[in-house]
Amino acid sequence: SNKKIVFSGAQPTGSLTMGNYIGAVKNWKELEEEHHCIYSIVDSHSLTVRQDPKAFKETCISFLVQYLACGLNPEKNIIYFQSHVPQHAELNWILGCNTYVGELGRMTQFKDKSEKHKDNINAGLFTYPVLMAADILLYRSNLVPVGDDQKQHLEITRDIAMRFNNLYGEVFPIPEIHTPKIGARIMSLQEPSKKMSKSDDNVNGTIYLMDSEDTILKKMKRAVTDSANHVAYNEEQPGVKNLITIYSSLTGLSIEEIVERYEGKGYGAFKVDTAEVVIEFLKPFKRRYDEYINNLDYVETIYKNGAKKAYELAEETMKVVRDRIGL
Ligand code: ADP
Ligand code: NA
Numbered sequence: 001s002n003k004k005i006v007f008s009g010a011q012p013t014g015s016l017t018m019g020n021y022i023g024a025v026k027n028w029k030e031l032e033e034e035h036h037c038i039y040s041i042v043d044s045h046s047l048t049v050r051q052d053p054k055a056f057k058e059t060c061i062s063f064l065v066q067y068l069a070c071g072l073n074p075e076k077n078i079i080y081f082q083s084h085v086p087q088h089a090e091l092n093w094i095l096g097c098n099t100y101v102g103e104l105g106r107m108t109q110f111k112d113k114s115e116k117h118k119d120n121i122n123a124g125l126f127t128y129p130v131l132m133a134a135d136i137l138l139y140r141s142n143l144v145p146v147g148d149d150q151k152q153h154l155e156i157t158r159d160i161a162m163r164f165n166n167l168y169g170e171v172f173p174i175p176e177i178h179t180p181k182i183g184a185r186i187m188s189l190q191e192p193s194k195k196m197s198k199s200d201d202n203v204n205g206t207i208y209l210m211d212s213e214d215t216i217l218k219k220m221k222r223a224v225t226d227s228a229n230h231v232a233y234n235e236e237q238p239g240v241k242n243l244i245t246i247y248s249s250l251t252g253l254s255i256e257e258i259v260e261r262y263e264g265k266g267y268g269a270f271k272v273d274t275a276e277v278v279i280e281f282l283k284p285f286k287r288r289y290d291e292y293i294n295n296l297d298y299v300e301t302i303y304k305n306g307a308k309k310a311y312e313l314a315e316e317t318m319k320v321v322r323d324r325i326g327l
Contacts, residue, residue, distance in 0.1 A: 004142040006032075010024065019197065023179070039067060040135060042135060044088065085311050137164075137175070140317055188206065190202050213279045244259070
């Protein structure tokens with residue numbers, strides 16, 4: 001069959017952003033109809049930044065509920081917490097012994113993050129891409145639906161897989177990146193040259209799926225644009241381009257249709273309408289969120305079940321890996 005194994009994840013820090021949704025989770029939902037999909041809440045990755053233990057536990061559960069609220073269907077995929085499947089850590093070590101310090105040093109995300117967390121440039125931050133490679137390769141995945149910012153990490157994953165296969169014989173398929181045609185990089189509403197991120201200090205630049213309707217309207221009205229006051233999709237108007245991208249991704253309208261719709265209208269109306277599009281999109285999200293968060297027993301069965309299935313698949317791969325390397 002042409003069913004593929006699909007793996008992806010997001011770090012449980014803060015809450016999901018519109019960038020996470022449009023760049024990744026939207027595609028997860030589309031792929032789960034046709035393929036074998038494994039979606040992880042990569043809680044171990046979040047430990048590269050210090051977390052308050054009690055708050056972290058709550059954030060992890062809230063993240064799972066947010067995945068479900070996005071419409072992911074636990075009957076059609078595997079949803080689980082990375083830390084519940086210990087083979088991630090085991091493969092991380094083995095792959096780390098097949099990764100060069102030099103190649104990790106070239107990762108731009110490491111450079112950016114160590115710039116931001118100067119007081120805590122820990123070894124985990126440096127070897128983060130190895131754990132990510134282990135996440136993907138553990139399930140012998142073929143396809144990884146992520147945003148643009150993960151391109152370099154996917155490249156190193158492919159290099160590590162090829163190196164391992166060359167040394168020990170074919171074990172891992174070489175995974176392919178899957179990014180959306182529109183929206184692979186949603187930008188900050190405040191600094192349209194920078195990607196929207198859940199860990200941005202300027203929260204006005206980030207739309208969180210959990211934001212209230214008032215907050216969304218406020219953030220949209222404050223979105224940085226330019227002085228052209230003419231809705232157009234080009235590099236000279238990055239703020240407006242970003243809003244059109246969000247509008248298009250959430251409504252399915254083409255860029256051309258949107259530009260045409262706002263011909264002769266100023267940014268004011270366009271921003272309010274974009275806020276409205278986001279608010280409408282989030283209505284069913286919020287409804288589902290409330291349903292699940294009030295039914296945590298059911299949520300627990302979902303992630304326990306997910307971990308059980310993931311564990312079995314992971315163990316199948318690890319039996320081969322251990323054997324090949326002589327453990
Ligand atoms: P963040 O950078 O917000 O902390 P993660 O690193 O957990 O998010 O990424 C989760 C997924 O969301 C990844 O597939 C990533 O590529 C995608 N993603 C994150 N930010 C954006 C963005 N601004 N635009 C598009 N995709 C994004
Ligand atoms: Na990221």
